[in-house]
Amino acid sequence: MDEEMSRTVLSVDDLHVQLTLGGRTLSPVDGVSFHVAAGESLGIVGESGSGKSLSLRAVLGLLPSGGESDGSIRFAFERGEISGDVEQVRGHGVAMVFQEPMTALNPTMRAGDLIAEAVRVRSGLSRRAAKARVIELMASVGIPDPARRARMWPHELSGGLRQRVMIAAALATEPELLLCDEPTTALDVTIQDQILGLLRRLREERGMSMVFVSHDLAVVAEVCDRVAVMYAGRIVETGPVDEVLRSPRHPYTAALLASAPSFQGGGGALATIPGSPPDPREFPSGCRFAARCAFARDDCRQAPYTLAGDEHRATACIHPEVLMEASA
């Protein structure tokens, strides 16, 4: 088990994403590195525009048109190591769950057919055998009356059921690594809890690794072992979820925590982070959070970007001690 845990299923090194929009080239992802061990769940947290979703999509080569990625992405599955060719891992080791269950399900395919298609990508099962497998998968993700729901169109299903269908389709390829792009953001709170519970259960049952992208630290805390906090295209802090939540070492993480209702006892007014994230067309030099940081000093604006620390815990802040002083 220990040996198994030490295998790194996904390692991303120095990932850059360039987007060309209207003749201008942006770098919304600017040197991101992370890794996921077998059976581990990594959360990537950040505001919209931080580059978290693009980083995730780049892993499977699913960037929007005009997008190009650069950097090393390596997979290590039970069947061996793969790097450089995403075609080899799509539906064959890696699966992905998307944010909007309305737009991520083809409206012209019945739920069952959609899952069956994914089942048949890998298994080469006959139509009939695939059908049985579809019902089994739908039941395993908690879809009641799966035989009937398999014949329904996406628009006939509720948001929660749609998301379950998408998860079932992702599981159909029996992935070792599941990438989740804000899978609960579009859902209301009770359904969100159910889906998070489902993902947690499936991960335990199947020993899957997971990368979970969200803007919500509370959601990540529920399903992830480790977290990477992203800001303006870079990871600013990483570490075990509970440690990062308890004692953040980057002022951005601290500010994010202060502005999340789930971590504020009682009903006081929520803190907001003053200002807005920097424009990806002209990222400032030095620490990109400095302009909004309550603790910023002169040297912050020149500091080159490095994640200081070890495998366990790292921060890009050059003055992490200010947070300890502030909380003391």
Next chain:
Amino acid sequence: MSVESTAAIAAAATPSHAIAGVERVRMPRRVWVGALIVAAYVLVAVFAPLIAPYDPLEQDIVNALASPSWAHWLGTDELGRDVLSRLIFASRVDLLVGFLGAALPAILGTVLGAVAGFRGGWVDGVIMRISDVVQAFPTYILIIALVFVLGPGVTSILVAFTLIAWVAYARLIRTEVLRVRSLDYVAAARASGLRPGRILWRHVFPNSVGQTLVYLPSDIVGATLGLAALSFLGLGIQAPTPEWGAMIAAGQPYIREQWWLSTVPGLVVVGFGLGLSLIGEGIEEWTRK
């Protein structure tokens, strides 16, 4: 059973339709009215020999240019042939050219446009430049030139229509494919490792074809009118085979006295066009919802 899945069952006990935002939209009634009209034309064309009171080619010079009567409901033409029977038989070639003259370019254009939009790159460049070249010519001049080279007849007319009319379909579907290609369910299909051909066929194409279906009925009318125009110019269906456009042309010299000779075939074409327009408009309304 975990807490999570019992909660799921409780949540699912409320009808899912109540939560789902979109209702399945019914086809508007006009589609069915249009379909009835078109179906009537198709039935007449199929059963022409059973319905027509006379042989459409049988001449009766003595009885030429007769007014409508119980014997000849729509009178006779300049060669004494029964106009009603000729109209009925004409529907065969007119409907054939109308349907095939729209379907063949639709198939060719849709395939080329969908591949161009989906593949992008040089494939897109080549296909769209060819379409630019075709579009740069005035349509009718190009059709006339092609039919002139290939020789008159149904086959050469269909070939000419297909070589020219595919462009509109290619452009229509390409635009839609470019839109759909960037949607999440296509990314999801890619992520699950489906082959590009299957993604195009099952995920992109069905969601891109709506505008084409709206355009198709009006193009059937266009093809029928195109045939009529060619026949009018003597490049279409050759005498004595009855054809609506040729009948309109043939009736022209007698428009003052025997006005129905041109008018009735004209109205027949209008009726066919109306039926198809109702279908097209209805589908448009339906796809917008």
